[in-house]
Amino acid sequence: MVPLASCRKAGEPATFLREHRERKSEGTEPVRFMDRPAFGRLLAELARRGYAVIGPTLRGGAIVLDHVEGLEDLPRGLGSRHGPGVYSLLRRDDDRLFGQAPGPDSAKRFLFPPRERLATVSRPGGRLTVDRAADGEPPRYAFVGLRACDLQAVLIQDRVFLGGPYRDEPYEARRDGAFFLAANCTDPGQTCFCTSTGTGPWCRAGFDVAVTEIDGGMVAEVGTAEGREVLDAAGAREASPDEIAASDRAVRQAADRIDRRPDLRGIGEVLYRNAGNPVWDEIAERCLACGNCTAVCPTCFCHDVVDTASITGQEAERSREWASCFSEEFTHVAGGSPIRASGASRYRQWLTHKFASWRDQFGVPGCVGCGRCVTWCPAGIDILEVLAAIRARDGERDHDERHRTAVR
Amino acid sequence: MSAAIAMERLEPAPERPPADVGLPLRVATIRRVVPETPDTSTYWLTLADPAERARFRFEPGQFDMLTVPGVGESAISISSDPAHPERLAHTVRAVGRVTRALGALGSGDRIGLRGPFGRPWPMAEAEGGDLLIVAGGLGLAPVRPAIFRAMRARDRYRRVVVLIGARGPEHLLFGGEFDGWGQWMRDRELEVALSVDVPTDDWPYGVGVVTTLFDGARIEPQRTTALVCGPEIMMCFAAHDLVVRGMSPDRIHVCIERNMQCGVRLCGHCQLGPLFVCSDGPVFPFGEVVDHLEAGR
Ligand SMILES: Cc1cc2nc3c(=O)[nH]c(=O)nc-3n(C[C@H](O)[C@H](O)[C@H](O)COP(=O)(O)OP(=O)(O)OC[C@H]3O[C@@H](n4cnc5c(N)ncnc54)[C@H](O)[C@@H]3O)c2cc1C
Ligand code: SF4
Ligand code: SF4
Numbered sequence: 001m002v003p004l005a006s007c008r009k010a011g012e013p014a015t016f017l018r019e020h021r022e023r024k025s026e027g028t029e030p031v032r033f034m035d036r037p038a039f040g041r042l043l044a045e046l047a048r049r050g051y052a053v054i055g056p057t058l059r060g061g062a063i064v065l066d067h068v069e070g071l072e073d074l075p076r077g078l079g080s081r082h083g084p085g086v087y088s089l090l091r092r093d094d095d096r097l098f099g100q101a102p103g104p105d106s107a108k109r110f111l112f113p114p115r116e117r118l119a120t121v122s123r124p125g126g127r128l129t130v131d132r133a134a135d136g137e138p139p140r141y142a143f144v145g146l147r148a149c150d151l152q153a154v155l156i157q158d159r160v161f162l163g164g165p166y167r168d169e170p171y172e173a174r175r176d177g178a179f180f181l182a183a184n185c186t187d188p189g190q191t192c193f194c195t196s197t198g199t200g201p202w203c204r205a206g207f208d209v210a211v212t213e214i215d216g217g218m219v220a221e222v223g224t225a226e227g228r229e230v231l232d233a234a235g236a237r238e239a240s241p242d243e244i245a246a247s248d249r250a251v252r253q254a255a256d257r258i259d260r261r262p263d264l265r266g267i268g269e270v271l272y273r274n275a276g277n278p279v280w281d282e283i284a285e286r287c288l289a290c291g292n293c294t295a296v297c298p299t300c301f302c303h304d305v306v307d308t309a310s311i312t313g314q315e316a317e318r319s320r321e322w323a324s325c326f327s328e329e330f331t332h333v334a335g336g337s338p339i340r341a342s343g344a345s346r347y348r349q350w351l352t353h354k355f356a357s358w359r360d361q362f363g364v365p366g367c368v369g370c371g372r373c374v375t376w377c378p379a380g381i382d383i384l385e386v387l388a389a390i391r392a393r394d395g396e397r398d399h400d401e402r403h404r405t406a407v408r
Numbered sequence: 409m410s411a412a413i414a415m416e417r418l419e420p421a422p423e424r425p426p427a428d429v430g431l432p433l434r435v436a437t438i439r440r441v442v443p444e445t446p447d448t449s450t451y452w453l454t455l456a457d458p459a460e461r462a463r464f465r466f467e468p469g470q471f472d473m474l475t476v477p478g479v480g481e482s483a484i485s486i487s488s489d490p491a492h493p494e495r496l497a498h499t500v501r502a503v504g505r506v507t508r509a510l511g512a513l514g515s516g517d518r519i520g521l522r523g524p525f526g527r528p529w530p531m532a533e534a535e536g537g538d539l540l541i542v543a544g545g546l547g548l549a550p551v552r553p554a555i556f557r558a559m560r561a562r563d564r565y566r567r568v569v570v571l572i573g574a575r576g577p578e579h580l581l582f583g584g585e586f587d588g589w590g591q592w593m594r595d596r597e598l599e600v601a602l603s604v605d606v607p608t609d610d611w612p613y614g615v616g617v618v619t620t621l622f623d624g625a626r627i628e629p630q631r632t633t634a635l636v637c638g639p640e641i642m643m644c645f646a647a648h649d650l651v652v653r654g655m656s657p658d659r660i661h662v663c664i665e666r667n668m669q670c671g672v673r674l675c676g677h678c679q680l681g682p683l684f685v686c687s688d689g690p691v692f693p694f695g696e697v698v699d700h701l702e703a704g705r
Contacts, residue, residue: 119433121433121475121477121478121520123477123518129435130432130433130434130435130520160674161674164673164674164687165672165673165687166672166673166674166687168674272681275703276703301674301676302675302676302677303669303670303674303675303676304669304675304677305481305669305670305675306480307475307477307478307479307480307481308478309477309478309479310478313478315478316477316478318433318481320669320670320675323669323675323676323677325676330667330677331666331667331677332667333665333666333667334503334504334507335501335503335504339666339667349679353679356682357679357681357682360681360682361682361684
């Protein structure tokens with residue numbers, strides 16, 4: 001196998017994810033190639049294996065993730081333009097399937113759905129009984145075209161849901177059954193910064209198959225035995241040295257095109273020591289507290305647990321729903337004001353969690369550089385600008401010390 | 409900075425951690441409801457399943473998640489004697505949906521219980537020295553198991569000093585049993601002092617916030633471990649006062665309250681800086697949390 005170049009060029013400043021995990025060259029595993037029909041057969045093979053195939057598809061002017069039946073459901077010849085609060089699709093002059101940067105959806109919406117039932121409580125004849133939610137077999141998803149950042153986001157959510165003292169079984173069931181056909185990124189968006197977080201554009205781990213789209217087809221790398229079987233079934237042939245070189249070039253060019261290069265060195269410490277920085281107030285004046293950023297973020301995991309009763313009161317359901325740290329209720333405590341009552345404290349919590357406390361909690365930062373929170377912020381707030389402002393004004397304090405509410 | 413990123417899927421731990429999302433929600437029967445103050449009652453519970461009841465153990469300072477079916481779930485500290493885990497007291501102030509719904513239930517009614525959760529009071533660490541227990545208002549409930557534990561292992565500690573504050577005599581928890589309980593404490597050489605903000609005419613004890621009792625408590629900072637529980641502002645004042653008296657912030661332990669939806673480190677609501685209050689706490693050495701509290705995180 002041809003080892004791909006590191007996405008970081010020598011001499012570039014070290015990023016906060018210092019070491020990039022290089023793919024191991026196994027020597028014997030050939031790189032494959034699929035033309036369009038073979039790729040179609042691959043999708044069919046996944047369906048034949050009982051997977052619900054999830055991939056990018058066009059819905060209402062955006063590329064979302066949804067069930068795809070075959071090639072015709074994938075976006076063809078569509079590119080995307082991204083900016084703070086700006087997203088649009090554009091026609092490309094080719095017929096690439098993966099020619100856009102990721103849309104608002106990520107695997108999170110499937111592995112950790114926005115709302116899910118956890119248990120049912122009933123009291124037949126007054127006796128309380130509890131049932132594990134039995135919504136049948138957990139779905140087995142095959143994700144098609146997931147980019148490197150989103151693959152890393154899954155690995156991060158694994159740490160959240162499976163790496164702690166309590167294992168999240170519903171997540172685990174879906175996660176264990178999932179197949180990942182990842183795509184190395186060839187067309188990053190203008191808000192992407194995965195080269196700085198060390199999470200892309202190459203897929204480095206966690207995939208069954210990783211493809212790179214080039215003219216005429218897909219160059220495919222095998223990640224697991226099942227990935228190999230699926231490629232075999234699709235009739236993927238061995239790739240030529242030229243095809244491999246072209247795929248390598250395509251991703252390297254993508255990496256070079258990513259021009260957002262935030263200085264993330266020591267950013268966690270910078271954020272921790274700037275809890276009282278006036279920048280937070282300035283951003284809060286623009287922030288609508290809509291929670292879009294937390295919803296589109298592929299790693300955000302906070303949720304509410306909600307109980308609802310049936311009309312008769314004989315049955316109750318426990319569900320969980322995505323929650324956002326931007327809402328006031330998030331830190332509600334009965335009989336008092338919320339812990340984070342100000343918009344500034346809530347914005348600070350989100351960014352400090354992503355780049356500082358997340359790392360302390362899970363060993364890696366909570367940001368994979370996908371840029372979604374920038375693109376889908378209606379106020380056009382750019383987290384990289386906020387980080388830069390905090391760094392530039394390191395040590396400035398709010399004069400009225402509004403944040404040192406200390407003791408609520 | 410962060411460890412080198414190794415983003416492959418984590419190997420499952422050799423001993424798989426418990427699965428605990430929503431379940432196991434055990435069924436508990438309310439045996440007795442004891443009114444404590446105008447808005448607070450103690451609910452005595454037993455687990456409905458005899459095997460579960462026999463297995464259940466808890467440490468002083470730990471809490472349960474109590475479910476009123478169809479209404480919701482709340483974090484409530486266990487307030488009874490850890491030597492008798494087969495009957496569990498939870499002392500609850502009715503302030504919102506779940507806690508008021510609980511108030512409508514009575515003996516024989518069944519509720520859901522998950523737990524016990526959280527880091528307990530450092531009872532073993534405190535052995536050999538003095539134990540200073542400071543409780544404000546409802547904060548007496550979470551430290552009550554620590555008082556029981558100290559009474560039952562009285563010879564492991566030197567002095568055991570219990571300082572209790574409340575808004576007024578009618579807000580004093582366990583008041584009904586207090587004279588008996590207070591006598592019980594004194595018999596076991598526990599030093600107890602009480603203070604209320606607003607006394608009645610016949611109130612025989614101290615007046616003022618609970619920290620006013622510190623002067624009379626003859627605290628020896630070098631040999632004391634403090635367990636402080638009450639409203640956050642009271643805990644911060646008390647802890648700062650004890651630091652000024654020469655105690656190390658790491659030997660002053662406080663019990664932090666935050667919104668909790670799951671109790672098992674998954675819902676994200678209880679974060680305090682990098683800490684999850686539900687499982688890194690709720691009991692923390694003051695030194696571990698003071699910066700986060702002051703940053704308003
Ligand atoms: C570790 C810990 C121990 C506690 N021990 C006790 C105790 O011994 N006795 C007691 O009376 N109270 C205790 N509390 C506070 C108690 O959990 C809240 O008063 C209770 O959750 C309020 O719920 P509610 O539905 O009645 O109020 P609502 O205002 O209707 O709250 C709605 C929801 O918000 C959440 N919530 C609200 N307030 C709190 C809060 N203060 N802490 C956590 N979640 C909250 C709950 O999920 C609740 O279901 C403790 C809290 C924590 C975190
Ligand atoms: S914080 Fe923003 S850029 Fe980072 S992973 Fe989340 S959505 Fe993507
Ligand atoms: S930063 Fe933007 S997306 Fe996030 S809550 Fe504020 S306005 Fe909404």
